[in-house]
Structure formats: C-alpha cells, structure tokens
Amino acid sequence: MKLNFDSFLNKFTEAEWLKAVEDLLPLTHEVDRTAVQVWFRFYPLNLFRFVEAAEDREKTIQRLGLQGNFLLKDQIDSSHRFLYGHRYWKTVKAEIEAEAERFDNAEIGLADEVKKIATASAAKVKADVSLLTGIAAAGLMTLVQSGLENFKAAKGEPDKPKGIMAKSPEQIVATRAKDDSQGLLGFLKTINKQFSIIFDETISNGRFPVMNDQQLTSASQADKSQDWRARDSRCWDGVIPIECTAASCGTCWIGVIGGQEKLSEVAPRERRQMKVFGYEQPDDARPFLRLACQSRAFGNATIVIPPWNGVFGKQVYHDVEELELEPVTTSAKHLRETVREATAGDQK
Numbered sequence: 001m002k003l004n005f006d007s008f009l010n011k012f013t014e015a016e017w018l019k020a021v022e023d024l025l026p027l028t029h030e031v032d033r034t035a036v037q038v039w040f041r042f043y044p045l046n047l048f049r050f051v052e053a054a055e056d057r058e059k060t061i062q063r064l065g066l067q068g069n070f071l072l073k074d075q076i077d078s079s080h081r082f083l084y085g086h087r088y089w090k091t092v093k094a095e096i097e098a099e100a101e102r103f104d105n106a107e108i109g110l111a112d113e114v115k116k117i118a119t120a121s122a123a124k125v126k127a128d129v130s131l132l133t134g135i136a137a138a139g140l141m142t143l144v145q146s147g148l149e150n151f152k153a154a155k156g157e158p159d160k161p162k163g164i165m166a167k168s169p170e171q172i173v174a175t176r177a178k179d180d181s182q183g184l185l186g187f188l189k190t191i192n193k194q195f196s197i198i199f200d201e202t203i204s205n206g207r208f209p210v211m212n213d214q215q216l217t218s219a220s221q222a223d224k225s226q227d228w229r230a231r232d233s234r235c236w237d238g239v240i241p242i243e244c245t246a247a248s249c250g251t252c253w254i255g256v257i258g259g260q261e262k263l264s265e266v267a268p269r270e271r272r273q274m275k276v277f278g279y280e281q282p283d284d285a286r287p288f289l290r291l292a293c294q295s296r297a298f299g300n301a302t303i304v305i306p307p308w309n310g311v312f313g314k315q316v317y318h319d320v321e322e323l324e325l326e327p328v329t330t331s332a333k334h335l336r337e338t339v340r341e342a343t344a345g346d347q348k
C-alpha cells in the first residue's frame with residue numbers, strides 16, 4: 001500500500017523542520033546557507049497551523065494583526081526567489097511531485113528526505129547538490145503549507161537569474177561581503193561614510209544608501225527614487241514597511257542574508273519585541289532576523305523583506321511574558337492595540 005507523502009511530511013513539528021534545516025547547513029552552499037534559514041522563519045509552520053485550526057479564520061487573522069500575504073499557497077513559485085537554488089525550482093518541484101507518487105518509506109528522516117530530493121534534482125540539472133539543498137527543503141515545506149493539489153497546479157516557472165543573482169555562487173557570496181568604496185582616501189574618513197543596503201539582488205536599483213551608523217528604516221525613508229507603495233501597500237514611506245520606527249509594530253522585520261556582522265547588535269527592546277511579534281530571532285548578537293528600525297549599519301548589507309507582518313508570539317508560541325510596552329508615539333493605532341492585546345494574555 002502506497003504511503004501518503006502529505007501525512008509523512010505533516011507529522012513533523014516546526015522545531016523538527018528547523019532542526020533538519022540546521023543539520024543540512026554543512027551540506028548547503030554558502031550562497032543559500034543563511035537564506036534558507038531566513039526563508040523558514042518567513043513562513044513559520046506553527047503560525048500556518050494555528051490559523052488553519054481556527055474556528056473563525058478571518059477573525060483570527062485580524063486578531064493576530066496579520067498584514068500582507070503570509071500564505072505559501074499564493075506564492076508557491078515565488079516565495080523563495082531570493083535563494084540561489086530558485087533557478088532550479090522547476091526541476092525540484094517536479095521531483096517533489098514524483099516523490100509524492102512513489103513514496104514508500106515512512107521511516108526515513110526529514111533531513112534524509114530533503115537530501116533525497118536535492119540529490120535526484122542535482123543529477124538532472126548537472127549541478128552540485130549543495131546548490132539544491134536549500135530549495136529542496138523550502139519546496140517540501142511549501143507542499144506542507146499549500147497542499148498537494150495547489151502545489152501541482154502551480155506552473156513551476158522560476159524567475160530568470162538577473163542582476164547579482166546571475167553571477168556564480170562564489171561571486172554572489174563575495175559581492176555580499178563587499179562594502180561600497182569610499183574613494184581613494186576613504187580609509188581616512190571617520191564620518192560621512194556611505195554604504196548600501198541591497199534589498200533585491202535581481203535588479204540594478206534594488207538598493208538604497210545608508211550613512212555609517214544610520215538606522216535602516218531612516219535610510220529607507222530617505223529614498224524617494226520609486227513609488228514604494230505601488231510595490232507593496234504597506235510601504236508608505238520607503239521600501240521597508242514601517243508604522244512606528246520604535247519596535248512597537250513589527251512591520252519592519254527583515255532577513256539579513258549578507259553582512260549581518262555589519263549591523264548593530266540586538267538591544268533588549270528588539271529582543272523582547274521580536275518574541276511579542278512571533279518572529280523566531282536566533283540568540284546571536286547579530287542574527288539573520290532583525291527589526292530594521294533597531295538596526296544600524298556600519299557597512300553594506302543584503303536584506304530580504306518579507307511580504308507580511310503580524311503580532312502572534314503570545315498566541316502561537318506562548319513564550320511572551322505579560323509586559324507593559326514602553327510609551328511610544330505611533331500612527332499605527334490598530335497595531336498598537338494588537339500588540340497590547342498580545343502581551344496581555346491569550347484571547348480565547
């Protein structure tokens with residue numbers, strides 16, 4: 001009797017998925033090593049399951065302050081475009097669909113199942129398996145959150161590599177590590193150093209300037225080069241969505257896939273608020289998941305902006321203490337109220 005692939009994948013908890021990704025990091029090329037960890041934090045399994053189990057879905061979404069698109073079923077072919085492995089998506093998707101038909105080993109470990117998909121796909125595209133490990137893991141989680149029917153219905157067409165992402169994996173890694181030149185006498189500068197925050201590696205203007213020791217949201221607000229709101233309705237003032245600039249709304253969370261060591265360390269307020277929002281920020285001093293309004297730059301950094309935000313730490317993870325928020329001026333009254341409810345206790 002053929003085993004149900006959906007049931008196999010769905011038996012694993014979010015913690016087990018994250019452990020599998022961590023175990024696979026040594027086998028993942030550096031170009032996607034941080035990016036795949038960011039991707040899994042952008043689409044937390046616990047949040048998806050919490051919303052799916054709700055009696056009143058719309059009320060729950062409103063109560064959690066979810067804005068934007070957090071559903072993978074609407075982004076099956078696009079959510080992982082910041083992974084180098086995205087270029088192999090068509091092959092990986094087809095391999096996952098084939099595995100769903102032939103699956104017959106319920107005892108296999110999750111990490112081994114990811115390796116199986118990555119290895120088979122790598123052989124077909126004649127690429128090193130390390131370049132497909134991250135996209136294979138993301139693909140399997142996409143199947144979990146979208147369902148096999150929706151997964152199969154997606155076209156499976158990846159974006160054509162452009163911009164920095166058209167370079168080799170090694171060149172991309174090197175580019176992410178570089179800082180903008182400060183001129184011939186740049187080494188003498190102590191003030192007025194200017195760097196770049198790259199938010200889209202596929203386009204030539206996918207960056208904005210940032211002064212040394214400037215907050216990312218402040219730098220983002222100063223960039224008027226595009227109609228950012230046309231790009232994302234949450235972006236009323238710059239490419240990074242913001243509501244308060246004081247760690248009280250959670251709209252400005254970002255992933256950092258290059259140069260995280262060139263951002264300021266996490267302060268206690270950011271650390272606490274990330275738990276309130278539900279964003280699973282690692283404990284590192286300079287982690288790959290940040291609030292842009294609390295992060296100051298001291299060099300170039302490459303970031304990814306998630307398409308949604310929310311306030312769900314207390315309800316979903318139950319790890320938020322009942323704390324009073326520090327007074328803050330913000331135009332986002334509805335979000336301020338959501339945060340207050342989220343830190344006051346569970347809403348039944």
